[in-house]
Amino acid sequence: MGWNNWNTFACDVSEKLLLETSKLLGDYGLKDLGYQYVVLDDCWSVGRGDDGYLIPDTAKFPRGMGAVADELHKEGFLFGMYSSAGEMTCARYAGSLDYEVQDAESFASWGVDYLKYDNCYHMGRMGTPLISFNRYNEMAKALKKTGRAILYSLCSWGEDYVHTWGGSIANSWRVSGDIYDSFARPDDLCACNNAADPACVAPGTHCSVLAIINKVAPYIDRGLPGAWNDLDMLEVGLGGMTEEEYKAHFSMWAALKSPLLLGNDLRAMDATTLSIVNNPAIIALSQDPRGRAAMRIARNLTVPKDEHGVGEAQVWSGPLANGDQVVIFLNAADEDLDMSASLAELFVLQGPGGSAAEAKRDWAVRDLWGSISSSGSGGGGGGGGGARMGRADAQAVLDATSEAERGAVLRRANWYNATEKPYAEGLAEGDARLLGERVGTVKAGGRLEARVGRHAAKVFRLQSAAGGGGKADAGSTGGDDDGSIGKDEL
Numbered sequence: 001m002g003w004n005n006w007n008t009f010a011c012d013v014s015e016k017l018l019l020e021t022s023k024l025l026g027d028y029g030l031k032d033l034g035y036q037y038v039v040l041d042d043c044w045s046v047g048r049g050d051d052g053y054l055i056p057d058t059a060k061f062p063r064g065m066g067a068v069a070d071e072l073h074k075e076g077f078l079f080g081m082y083s084s085a086g087e088m089t090c091a092r093y094a095g096s097l098d099y100e101v102q103d104a105e106s107f108a109s110w111g112v113d114y115l116k117y118d119n120c121y122h123m124g125r126m127g128t129p130l131i132s133f134n135r136y137n138e139m140a141k142a143l144k145k146t147g148r149a150i151l152y153s154l155c156s157w158g159e160d161y162v163h164t165w166g167g168s169i170a171n172s173w174r175v176s177g178d179i180y181d182s183f184a185r186p187d188d189l190c191a192c193n194n195a196a197d198p199a200c201v202a203p204g205t206h207c208s209v210l211a212i213i214n215k216v217a218p219y220i221d222r223g224l225p226g227a228w229n230d231l232d233m234l235e236v237g238l239g240g241m242t243e244e245e246y247k248a249h250f251s252m253w254a255a256l257k258s259p260l261l262l263g264n265d266l267r268a269m270d271a272t273t274l275s276i277v278n279n280p281a282i283i284a285l286s287q288d289p290r291g292r293a294a295m296r297i298a299r300n301l302t303v304p305k306d307e308h309g310v311g312e313a314q315v316w317s318g319p320l321a322n323g324d325q326v327v328i329f330l331n332a333a334d335e336d337l338d339m340s341a342s343l344a345e346l347f348v349l350q351g352p353g354g355s356a357a358e359a360k361r362d363w364a365v366r367d368l369w370g371s372i373s374s375s376g377s378g379g380g381g382g383g384g385g386g387a388r389m390g391r392a393d394a395q396a397v398l399d400a401t402s403e404a405e406r407g408a409v410l411r412r413a414n415w416y417n418a419t420e421k422p423y424a425e426g427l428a429e430g431d432a433r434l435l436g437e438r439v440g441t442v443k444a445g446g447r448l449e450a451r452v453g454r455h456a457a458k459v460f461r462l463q464s465a466a467g468g469g470g471k472a473d474a475g476s477t478g479g480d481d482d483g484s485i486g487k488d489e490l
């Protein structure tokens with residue numbers, strides 16, 4: 001979790017931008033919700049010196065990159081940088097192809113904690129999984145050789161089946177061409193909507209939220225702790241989507257275990273945006289200790305379509321560490337829908353055809369966006385309270401003129417602080433701020449039903465009615481870091 005400058009600022013980067021942004025991440029309580037990486041994207045160098053090492057642009061970074069890392073580390077942040085596995089970066093600055101060792105040394109010496117490694121100008125070294133693997137593996141080996149722990153983030157746009165080999169050498173891999181600030185608008189530049197289509201040779205850019213979700217659905221299970229599908233940086237707050245679309249975008253990225261890198265200008269953030277990205281009940285899906293992405297269990301294409309011919313509805317479901325289950329009803333149709341799914345289908349991962357023990361239990365249903373929490377009535381921590389910060393509180397956080405004033409608002413709202421209480425701990429305790437609002441029950445063998453607005457998502461956490469308080473039922477916890485979900489855990 002963190003922030004990357006690209007979606008708003010592209011090449012307009014500087015030390016000042018990174019440090020002003022990190023200050024706000026801290027002030028607004030976002031760092032303490034988990035947003036810790038501050039990632040500088042393309043356009044930071046002036047080229048390569050005669051010694052073969054990259055030279056930072058001192059007009060943008062007057063004290064060099066090491067000074068930026070030091071400042072960020074002092075405030076408890078982690079520093080990310082960018083390069084490309086090509087002769088040039090995407091904005092045509094010097095790339096790292098065939099200079100992996102030198103550049104990894106530079107990153108390590110500057111104190112970099114994360115490398116986003118792009119795919120532009122690769123000199124034709126792609127076309128089979130092995131060719132791409134070898135090209136990306138050069139940087140993996142070079143980073144490892146430095147001895148510094150650097151999160152390695154592949155940005156190869158899903159090319160050459162990166163989901164089948166990325167996890168062997170990297171911590172995350174992009175599954176698609178670049179995201180753009182649209183929920184569902186198809187665009188010819190985002191050509192590869194079907195990863196299995198052999199004609200798909202240009203992952204491109206201008207991929208909508210829906211296009212990316214559809215692209216990753218067939219291999220969402222490739223993501224595991226330490227090696228994640230990357231659905232690209234967030235567009236929340238940039239202005240091209242409605243509030244409901246941004247909530248759906250954020251929820252899907254969290255439940256599908258994509259990195260959550262904010263892409264908005266924090267200096268111009270509004271209350272609506274803050275109260276989307278600081279919802280601790282949604283972030284708790286992302287940070288769930290079990291580390292399993294939800295999977296798509298239903299897709300309905302026979303719903304009203306928009307003027308582009310786009311319209312569909314999807315149901316996603318997945319197990320969480322404490323024995324709860326996350327369920328998302330995603331409505332990308334052109335009108336409001338009544339959506340539903342049977343427990344037998346929702347627990348298909350635990351056993352198809354209604355054979356799962358889970359399908360034969362009663363479940364409490366909690367809405368992770370719930371009603372708005374109000375600081376006047378005990379805040380987000382209240383028993384049945386909503387998970388989302390109220391607009392007035394969010395505005396007060398943004399408007400506060402001193403740290404004390406802002407701290408007082410966050411305390412009054414009883415806002416979640418993962419520095420104080422890590423998500424794993426909060427979930428194990430059944431902290432109500434992570435569990436959303438209780439909205440109903442589904443009886444054994446029954447169906448979960450909800451009305452879902454056009455271009456919106458309903459996000460539920462099902463809790464075994466026998467358990468309660470977010471505690472696991474006996475025998476139903478246990479991580480599955482071997483990548484399989486089998487009966488043995490149930």
Ligand SMILES: *[C@@H]1O[C@H](CO)[C@@H](O)[C@H](O)[C@H]1NC(C)=O
Nearest residue numbers: 028029032407410417419420
């Ligand atoms: C979160 O908790 C930590 C540790 O107690 C504290 O230093 C920090 O100020 C808290 N953050 C906020 C936003 O209150």
